[in-house]
Amino acid sequence: MNWTRRTREWLQREIPMEALLPDELPDFVRSYVYFFGVLTLSSFLLLILSGVLLAFAGPQWWHISPVGHFVNSIHFWSVQAFFFFMVLHLWAQFFMAAWRGGREANWVTGVLLFVVSIVAAFTGFLSQQNFDSQWIALQGKDAFNALGVGSFFNLLNFGQMYGLHVFLLPLVLAILIGVHLFLVRSKGVVTPIEESPRKEATNLDK
Amino acid sequence: MKGDSMNLMTGHPLEIANLTGADLVIVLLMIVVFVLALVLPYPGSQPRREGRRR
Numbered sequence: 351m352n353w354t355r356r357t358r359e360w361l362q363r364e365i366p367m368e369a370l371l372p373d374e375l376p377d378f379v380r381s382y383v384y385f386f387g388v389l390t391l392s393s394f395l396l397l398i399l400s401g402v403l404l405a406f407a408g409p410q411w412w413h414i415s416p417v418g419h420f421v422n423s424i425h426f427w428s429v430q431a432f433f434f435f436m437v438l439h440l441w442a443q444f445f446m447a448a449w450r451g452g453r454e455a456n457w458v459t460g461v462l463l464f465v466v467s468i469v470a471a472f473t474g475f476l477s478q479q480n481f482d483s484q485w486i487a488l489q490g491k492d493a494f495n496a497l498g499v500g501s502f503f504n505l506l507n508f509g510q511m512y513g514l515h516v517f518l519l520p521l522v523l524a525i526l527i528g529v530h531l532f533l534v535r536s537k538g539v540v541t542p543i544e545e546s547p548r549k550e551a552t553n554l555d556k
Numbered sequence: 557m558k559g560d561s562m563n564l565m566t567g568h569p570l571e572i573a574n575l576t577g578a579d580l581v582i583v584l585l586m587i588v589v590f591v592l593a594l595v596l597p598y599p600g601s602q603p604r605r606e607g608r609r610r
Contacts, residue, residue, distance in 0.1 A: 380598045380600065381593070381594075381598050382592070382593035382594075382596055382598055383593045383594060385593065386593070434582070434585075434586060437586060438586055438589060438590050438593075441590055442590070442593075
């Protein structure tokens with residue numbers, strides 16, 4: 351058997367299209383608690399959209415023009431919403447122990463997303479180029495120098511911080527979100543704890 | 557403040573966790589939204605039966 355055929359058969363087995371794009375969801379998903387993940391994703395899409403506009407028009411635009419100020423604010427409030435809903439999503443998944451049933455990898459990608467998001471938000475803060483962000487860069491550089499990584503991650507280097515913020519970190523986030531969503535779809539939404547199959551198997555009623 | 561830790565460079569007392577009122581308001585708002593999401597019934601959902609065993 352050649353490798354293209356092996357790959358195709360593995361993909362068909364591991365990624366069935368009916369699991370990736372389902373038209374039905376289990377009844378327990380009918381709760382607002384399940385909104386937080388998709389709200390985080392929506393905030394991320396808004397961040398990418400407003401971020402593309404900001405990157406395209408440049409710092410003079412977002413500092414001076416009224417429309418630039420507006421898009422800058424959209425970007426700012428999107429990141430507030432992004433972290434707000436991400437933390438609520440984290441709480442929800444933590445309390446339903448969403449790593450059950452072979453979903454450990456999905457929990458780990460979520461943790462990675464949280465960590466990378468913090469770095470992305472921090473480099474974004476430094477990219478604002480206002481006095482506040484310059485002050486934070488000046489203060490924060492000491493922490494990174496103390497860690498011994500100041501020469502690789504120089505907070506006072508606007509080009510480096512901006513480059514990380516508009517290219518590398520969003521790329522890593524988008525890839526991780528893709529893996530995160532793929533794992534949700536391929537494993538399915540975790541069942542509520544009182545309806546878990548393990549409890550069914552004990553046949554307590556009989 | 558006497559007895560408290562202080563910044564040795566400036567002599568200012570160290571702030572605990574550097575929290576502001578805005579931080580606390582956000583955490584409070586998150587708790588409110590989370591609890592509302594738990595208790596508000598979703599349109600079209602079945603009322604939860606108490607003590608259900610499957």
